[in-house]
Amino acid sequence: xxxxxxxxxxxxxxxxxxxxxxxxxxxxxxxxxxxxxxxxxxxxxxxxxxxxxxxxxxxxxxxxxxxxxxxxxxxxxxxxxxxxxxxxxxxxxxxxxxxxxxxxxxxxxxxxxxxxxxxxxxxxxxxxxxxxxxxxxxxxxxxxxxxxxxxxxxxxxxxxxxxxxxxxxxxxxxxxxxxxxxxxxxxxxxxxxxxxxxxxxxxxxxxxxxxxxxxxxxxxxxxxxxxxxxxxxxxxxxxxxxxxxxxxxxxxxxxxxxxxxxxxxxxxxxxxxxxxxxxxxxxxxxxxxxxxxxxxxxxxxxxxxxxxxxxxxxxxxxxxxxx
Numbered sequence: 335x336x337x338x339x340x341x342x343x344x345x346x347x348x349x350x351x352x353x354x355x356x357x358x359x360x361x362x363x364x365x366x367x368x369x370x371x372x373x374x375x376x377x378x379x380x381x382x383x384x385x386x387x388x389x390x391x392x393x394x395x396x397x398x399x400x401x402x403x404x405x406x407x408x409x410x411x412x413x414x415x416x417x418x419x420x421x422x423x424x425x426x427x428x429x430x431x432x433x434x435x436x437x438x439x440x441x442x443x444x445x446x447x448x449x450x451x452x453x454x455x456x457x458x459x460x461x462x463x464x465x466x467x468x469x470x471x472x473x474x475x476x477x478x479x480x481x482x483x484x485x486x487x488x489x490x491x492x493x494x495x496x497x498x499x500x501x502x503x504x505x506x507x508x509x510x511x512x513x514x515x516x517x518x519x520x521x522x523x524x525x526x527x528x529x530x531x532x533x534x535x536x537x538x539x540x541x542x543x544x545x546x547x548x549x550x551x552x553x554x555x556x557x558x559x560x561x562x563x564x565x566x567x568x569x570x571x572x573x574x575x576x577x578x579x580x581x582x583x584x585x586x587x588x589x590x591x592x593x594x595x596x597x598x599x600x601x602x603x604x605x606x607x608x609x610x611x612x613x614x615x616x617x618x619x620x621x622x623x624x625x626x627x628x629x630x631x632x633x634x635x636x637x638x639x640x641x642x643x644x645x646x647x648x649x650x651x652x653x654x655x656x657x
Contacts, residue, residue, distance in 0.1 A: 349442040349645060350383040354458075356449025358386040358419055359410050360398035361553045361580075362541045367394075368553065368579040369499040370447055371414055372634035373641075376501060378416035380638055387437075389451055390421035398552075401541065406552050413554035430457040443467040443645050445481065459484075464656070467648045469641070471496060477577055481641065483648055494640050498579035500586040501634045503557065510589075512536055515563040517556065518548070519570040519580060532567070553580070560587035568594045582632055 353374060361367040374384045388395070398406040424430060434457050438444065444458055448471045458468060472493075473479040480493040514535035537548040538559065551559070560566060566584035584592045630636070 347646070348381050348383065349642065350440060351377060351385075351443050351445055352437055352441045353384065353386045353445040353447060354450040354454055355386065355388065355447030357388045357392050357394040358417065359388070359407055360392075360394040362394055362397040362401060364394040364449070365577040365580055366448055366497065368583065369497040369577055369634075371417065372499045372501040372579065373496070373637060374417045375414060376634040376638035377641070379635075380642065382642065384417060386417060386419040387422055388419060389454075390423050402550065402552055409552040409554040424451060424453045427453075427457065427460075430454075431460060434458060434461050435463070438463040438466045441466060442649070443469060446470045448473050448479065464652065465649075467645050469494070469645075473497075479577075483644070494637065494644055496637065497577045498582055498632055499634045499637055500579050500582045500629070500632050502629050503561065503587045510562055510564045512559070512563040514565050514567065515559060515589075516567045516569065517559075519568065535567070553583075556583055557587045560584045560589050563589050565589065566592050568592070570594065579632070582629070586629055586632075 351374070353370070355370060356364050356366065358367055358370055358374070370386070374386065378384050402409075422433075425433065430453065438461060442465075444466060446455060446458060446469065468484045469481040470484050471479050471481055477497070478495070479497045481496050482493050514532045516532065516535045516537045518537065518539045519541050536559075538551045538556075539548045540551060540553055540556070560583060563584070566589045568581060568584070570580070581592070581594050
C-alpha cells in the first residue's frame with residue numbers, strides 16, 4: 335500500500351514503527367511525552383502504523399493516576415486515537431529475545447526514545463533482524479536530541495533532529511475570549527507574584543498539587559485552551575537539558591504571546607521568551623503579538639517526513655548490500 339504526500343515527498347510505502355520509551359500516556363515527570371506524541375501522531379497521519387510500548391505501571395503512569403485518576407488515560411485516548419500503546423513486563427533475557435523477535439517480524443523500524451528501560455535497550459541490541467531499522471535517541475546537554483541509526487548503519491543516514499517537536503495547528507485566526515491563561519507544570523503552587531499581577535487569569539494545573547481553586551487538566555487538553563487564549567504564562571520547574579516542547583505548544587496553537595517563567599535553576603535556556611516573575615508585566619507588553627519562535631524549526635510533520643525518508647534509504651542500502 336502506498337500513500338500520497340502533501341507535495342513534500344513522492345509516493346511512499348506504508349511502514350510500521352514500533353516505539354519504546356518512558357511513557358507516552360503520562361507527561362508527569364516526563365516532558366519528552368510532548369514531542370513523542372507530536373511525532374507519532376504525524377507519522378500516523380502520513381499513513382504509517384505506529385505503536386508505543388511502555389513498561390507496565392511505570393513511575394510516570396503511576397503518578398498520573400495519583401494526580402488525574404483514570405481521566406488522564408481517558409484524555410490521552412480521546413486526543414490521540416491514532417497512537418495505540420501497549421504495556422509490558424520485562425521477562426528474563428531469553429523470553430525477552432523471543433518477544434522482541436515477534437515484534438520485529440512485522441515492523442519496519444524500532445525507535446528507542448530516551449527513557450527506554452535498560453533491559454529493553456539490551457534486548458534490542460541483541461536482536462538479529464536484518465530487515466529491521468533501529469533508531470535510537472541521543473540527547474544533547476541543552477535538551478535537544480537526534481535520532482540516529484544503530485547497528486553500524488548510521489553512516490548511511492543523517493542524524494534526524496527530534497526534540498523539541500510540536501504539531502502546528504492549522505486552525506488560523508480564531509476568536510480568543512481568554513486574555514490570560516496561567517499553566518502550571520511540575521510545581522506545588524503557582525508563583526504568588528504571577529497570581530497577584532494577573533488576578534483575572536485562568537489558572538490550570540497540569541502537574542503537581544496546585545491550589546484547590548485551580549482547574550486540573552492533562553496536557554492532552556491544553557491545545558483546546560491555547561486556541562482560545564491571547565496570552566499564555568507557563569510556570570515550570572526547569573530541569574537542565576529538559577525537553578522544551580511544552581513551551582512551544584501555545585505558539586503552535588496560535589497564542590499571541592507566550593511567557594515562560596522557570597524555577598529551580600533560574601532562567602531556562604529555551605526558544606520562547608523567558609523572564610523572572612518581577613519582569614512579568616513588562617515582558618507581556620514586549621512579546622504581545624510576537625512569540626519569537628520559528629515554528630517551522632520544530633514541525634512534527636517535517637520531522638516525520640525526514641524519518642520516513644531516512645528509513646527508506648536505509649532499507650534500500652541493506653537490500654543492495656544483501657544482493
